[in-house]
Amino acid sequence: MLRxxxxxxxxxxxxxxxxxxxxxxxxxxxxxxxxxxxAVVSAARAGAARRSxxxxxxxxxxxxxxxxxxxxxxxxxxxxxAYTMALVPGYRVxxxxxxxxxxxxxxxxxxxxxxxxxxxxxxxRDTRY
Numbered sequence: 396m397l398r399x400x401x402x403x404x405x406x407x408x409x410x411x412x413x414x415x416x417x418x419x420x421x422x423x424x425x426x427x428x429x430x431x432x433x434a435v436v437s438a439a440r441a442g443a444a445r446r447s448x449x450x451x452x453x454x455x456x457x458x459x460x461x462x463x464x465x466x467x468x469x470x471x472x473x474x475x476x477a478y479t480m481a482l483v484p485g486y487r488v489x490x491x492x493x494x495x496x497x498x499x500x501x502x503x504x505x506x507x508x509x510x511x512x513x514x515x516x517x518x519x520r521d522t523r524y
Contacts, residue, residue, distance in 0.1 A: 483502050
């Protein structure tokens, strides 16, 4: 009986040592990539094209800039909603075509929000990133 336990113990230790020797560990999760200004402009163009039925190439880019939003609303607060009270780095993209305009706000996690006319809160410019 003692010999059987010794053999099982040795086999168990060999198995553990073999697993440790492979050096296989779960890969750490890669941090999500920050969207570039160009990627946000492309997403805003695609969104405005879907909403308007126009070709994305016909939309005029009025401005695209890095900004700092004053809170989690991304400069587009909705009545009755609560938002984080922290500065949020992000982007603002404004597009126009034939008298229509679109004001898109984004954060660095890829959230893109179309802000209705007259609802936008002006952001601060951010040149830190």
